Amino acid sequence: MSTFNESTDRVVSPYPWAPGYYPSDRPAIVTSRFQYEDGHTLERYLATGGYEGLRAALAKSPSEVADEVKNSTLLGRGGAGFPAGTKWGFTPQGVWPRYLVVNGDESEPGTYKDRLLMECDPHQLIEGSLIASYAAGLSQCFLYIRGEMPLAHERVATALNDAYAAGYIGTNILGTDFSVDIVLHYGAGAYVVGEETALIESLEGERGMPRLKPPYFPAAVGLYGQPTIVNNVETLANLPFIAKEGSAAYTAIGTPTSPGTRMIAVSGHVVRPGVYEIVNGSTTFRDLLYGDDFAQGIRDGNDLKAFVPGGGSAPWFTADQLDIPFEGPQAGAAGSMLGSGAVMVMDSTTDIPAAALTLVRFYAHESCGKCVPCREGGTWLYRLVQRIVDGYGTDADLETIRQVGESICPGDMPHASSERLGLDAVPFPYKMTTICFVGPSAYVPIHSALTLFPEEFEALVTKRAERRHIPVMAGVAE
């Protein structure tokens, strides 16, 4: 099946992308059960090799499992792309208790891969969490799911109950002396809680505000002041495969620096939006956006204008960057990041200032209010862009945007190269004056839009010398 049939396919699964989006000739590590409508049940999970990774892991010593994960160079899928095995190694030895926190608060604009993982295959996440707890010596696991995902709540809760009943969680798992409990926690709806320290604050019952690192590196001082590992849902979902098949089978897929597969959510002006599991490191943006197996090109035969390569907070790419593969360093050198695995596509009909406004409004709204540059600067940026889009902006506002942005991100801002404008790329990352990335994220889209499409803003604003419609105080020289 190559295209989605609205009338028939929706009956099979609540997800148009579930059947047929995952042909068997593509490697599928985490999405292997997406083809089954009942992939979220324990029966189907066990019938398709479920909990074998856990059995394989429990047969080895924890350090052997940890080494296996380290050797697989499994990169964190939350956005920063830090190797998971290395992250586990940062916890101080001999401090108890220590916790695993599963970051299911996926809220980056354009990202919805973790939601699917929790809805379509919750047992895989649970098994991954158990393997991580075993390997890193963690005594309790907290599963934090974003508040706006009711189906994920329901399915993960059911899966947890089933797994408890079947003896996969709890005390003396599978007859060994390994015991761990998994606690489910629903978020209350804050983007910033996707940041690990804010998530920990939220779990503790406080306002979801990030903590400063140092001293609050979760691995050392995390949940309730104890060593805590915070892992993304997709990261953990990879573990059953690694535990079962070994790190060699994992690194055989993808490139040495970016092994395995990763899930990419494609949205926007493409023929077939959806979540795709791609081979990490070698697949390019062109493969993903134009490939028949994937998004199948731009809608209505339009041209590609720009795309966001890694979630709403990533600097934008244009058609010039289509041949960059999904590998962090290459995307970074080109001026952006792969982030949380979300590609948002804008075709030639897109009003770029309006698109930037949508994103900057989101980040201004989602600021937690802790750091001044984000709280005040984000809203200021939003209002400036809103005014420009409404047609009341002046060219001085464009300059103000850059200067407010500089208060959030001092120094050079990363952006993509542009053949059309003769621009060279400025590599990622940026410097920032805030604790977490929400503040800079408000400026990133507007900076990208301004840099790559300046003419669209200039067409909207009134030149200072020409402005007539803005009332000027009597006696003030223009």
Next chain:
Amino acid sequence: MSDETTDTPAPDADVITDEVVADVEAAHGELADEAEAAEAVEAEPEPDPNLVTLNLNGRDVAARKGDMVIAAALQADEYVPHFCYHPRMSPVGMCRQCMVEVEGPRGPMMVVSCMTPVADGQVVRTDTPQVKRAQEGMLELLLANHPLDCPVCDKGGECPLQDQAFSHGPGESRYVEEKRHYEKPIPISDLVYLDRERCILCDRCTRFADEVAGDKLIHFISRGNDTQVMTFPDEPFVSYFSGNTVQICPVGALTAKPYRFKARPWDLAQRESTCTTCSVGCRTVIQSSRDELLRYQGVDSDPVNWGWLCDRGRFNFEAVNSDLRLAAPMVKSDTGLVTASWNAALRAAATLVTEALADGGPDSIGLLGGARGSNEDAFAWAQLADSIGISYRDAQLGDGLPAGILGLDRATIDDAATAATVILLGPDLKEELPVLYLRLRDAAEKKHTRIIEFSTLETGM
């Protein structure tokens, strides 16, 4: 008695944020210098293992391990602008104003100095163009939603935001959007008014209520640009220590009812003093204008009150201006009590004492000192009693246990706050010695001290 983990924090003269009490601080500095000089003579020549040296703007500065860069810089007279940082509370890094450059592995890094611990050999710069640019940018952002109603604001003249906007601000704003609007001051308790438009959300008052006083009755509500400090619904900010939030507020967002619109800071005459409401003896500065007592502020005295006052001590000055208060001495005469001058009253007292001495000797005289005098007062009248030879004297309310009941020596507040165990027999500290309660609470919260309490009533501990 004290173990090694109980380092007292370095004294910092910045707890009173007013410039107007600079002379008070200067006086304190001298005292501290004398104490240090006295210690230096006794100190062993071994180098302090907790001492680190950092390079601050090209000169070497000593600091203690665990200090934050901003504390080291302020101590070395390199002013770093700040709002949320307070030396007596844990840092939060909210205002982002105290940006400095610290040399890192990848070149100079812009960091918030209130959350960056000092390290040996650290290179810190507070004066580069980048730092200046960052600080100006931050102040412009802080002022973006600030109403700039300084002419009618009680804080104007002693306002850290106003002062630092002049010293470290950009001088003008490009913010032309509409500012945040809230109802102008709303009472959050009988004493404290909150003006959310002026608030810069530095977390000082909320942190104080949570961390220092333990009355978590004010907190942030809403999010992002709509964040505001607020009490919980139907639950006013009823704290014995609410006045401190007014004093540490770096803007005019929190004002105390007794002082609202009474004076301008530059008109205040002031004198450092000791609060005599209870026996803790907090350092205060007493401020008056046009011969009227208007305000007490806490002074950061390291061995005593760390800058805090309880509301009873802070706001009881209104009794001083009361019509019911005796303002002049009175002498008993045939026609009853007659108001007299001090000279006449003292002469009458001297005559009485002389006559009594001649008639029955010193033992015929008893001397009662006030229970609310300071130590210096008590010393003075004890000198008087000694010189006359009076042995019947008392200055207690008579409701305390004799000192040394457990065979232990008398202790200072610092001794108590650094002791491994403190046993409380009977008193409700929060009611009777509120600031000592704060000191002991701090010691217990930091896990230096265990507190064991014997009481027949439920206390505030």
